[in-house]
Amino acid sequence: MSNQARLAGIFTPNIVPLDSRGDINEPELRRYVDWLIERGVHGLYPNGSTGEFLRFTAEERRRIIEIMADQTAGRVPILAGAAEANVRETIKACENYYEYGCRAVAIVSPFYYKLTPAGVYAYFKEIADNTPIDVTLYNIPMFASPIDVPTVQRLAEECPKIVAIKDSSGDLPHMMRMIAAVRPLRPDFSFMTGWDAALMPMMLIGCDGGTNATSGVVPEITRKLYDLTKAGRIDEARDLQYRLLTLFDAMLYNSEFPEGFRAALALRGFQPGKGRQPQSESQLHAIDQLKRELQCLLAAEGFVNEPIGGCAIKEEIDSDEVARIVQNVVGELKRRGLA
16 A cells, blocks of 8 residues: 555646657647646646657657656656556666656556456566556556456555556446445555546546546646536536537547647647657648647637637537437447447
């Protein structure tokens, strides 16, 4: 059991700004860190999926954490992505991030090679037995070996250094089963959702917060949604969740992830640069079209001006429209094998 504060709140999985050469834009990253903290995020989560950790070298990943830890200067905790290609390198990353002063690390379940639950358990047990820093399990079954409930329960029971799980499956019943299995044994164990479309319902069933990519673009909204839900102001929270859902869907589904988030961040006044994944002409055209839609969505929240020519006026969402949106989300989850 950790003697540090329990992980809770909104931790931002940030985009990494790149310069014209495709290298880390350190001044812009430092400015971005300050901006996020000033707008109320509870913590930072570099080297996650939104931060495209696999598209950086191990040395670059360490440098990203070093820059952000230095700029943060203890103002908020850092949950550092520490997943490397093998256990030895992952433990080395844990040691480095501990020295940088990070609060904890997040480690994705083994990817590429699909492991059995026994293999997933052995992987995390080896890390937990040899790390100086607290560990958050990262379950993202669309990309990596899934972490099932018995494995989470066993690791929580046997490994004091494992203090939390970040689950990006969007599977509400799965989260409920994890909480029911683990919380009676480890009241200090944290449950974080990585699925922005369900932040409010996840919190209502017991999650401690989220690692949400939208908080890297509209930290004001994501933080407010967290606060409203915590305060039990359900009607206001539900309205905000649907508004966040619209923006999340636009950024996630209308371009290659996380290019939609990169485009939206540019609209907030940053210079994120081009991502390292090459884009085809058709993809670049789709992103150009997406930028107008994103500008309209951000303008509706008062963050930017409307594009030239204005935005189409949308009627207030009625109950039938709400039902349709819910059906679309559930259908998308089923398509991805998550529901």
